[in-house]
Amino acid sequence: MADPLQPGTFRRGRRGYALAVSVAAALLVICAVLPWAGIEARSDVIGGGLTSDVRGVDAGLGVYTLVAGLVALALGVAGLLGRRPWVAALAALPGAFAIVLLVMFAADPGGVTGRVSLDLGGMLSVGPVIRYGWFAALASSLALILFSLLTTARRSRGAGR
Numbered sequence: 001m002a003d004p005l006q007p008g009t010f011r012r013g014r015r016g017y018a019l020a021v022s023v024a025a026a027l028l029v030i031c032a033v034l035p036w037a038g039i040e041a042r043s044d045v046i047g048g049g050l051t052s053d054v055r056g057v058d059a060g061l062g063v064y065t066l067v068a069g070l071v072a073l074a075l076g077v078a079g080l081l082g083r084r085p086w087v088a089a090l091a092a093l094p095g096a097f098a099i100v101l102l103v104m105f106a107a108d109p110g111g112v113t114g115r116v117s118l119d120l121g122g123m124l125s126v127g128p129v130i131r132y133g134w135f136a137a138l139a140s141s142l143a144l145i146l147f148s149l150l151t152t153a154r155r156s157r158g159a160g161r
Contacts, residue, residue, distance in 0.1 A: 022076030081151025
């Protein structure tokens with residue numbers, strides 16, 4: 001049985017985080033093509049509603065988020081395949097940039113979420129909504145930053161020493 005505190009184990013752990021960075025970055029790229037926002041009209045009279053979705057790449061901020069995910073993916077793969085797994089830690093920068101872009105998308109007063117809402121009781125309700133793709137992109141960006149920072153963390157060599 002191998003000793004878990006051997007130097008080879010330390011390298012494998014850092015490569016594991018580099019792999020996690022690559023996976024989180026790939027998920028961020030995928031989330032950029034998912035629906036991020038939309039306009040939803042609901043009516044209790046007819047018992048249904050209509051929606052119109054906006055994908056992330058349909059907006060300029062979504063395209064920049066896609067590019068940030070691709071840069072983070074390249075850094076994660078470089079850390080995974082190269083001799084220096086700490087290169088994957090640089091993926092925290094595009095991950096943080098993606099979070100800023102996502103917040104700007106949601107807070108944009110001229111964007112989808114800033115349009116006028118209409119509520120006529122149960123008869124008709126029209127308003128903007130944030131879709132699952134935006135939340136998934138935010139979670140992927142946060143995971144990307146976390147795993148990027150973990151690539152630089154050093155394991156302790158002994159608990160009581």
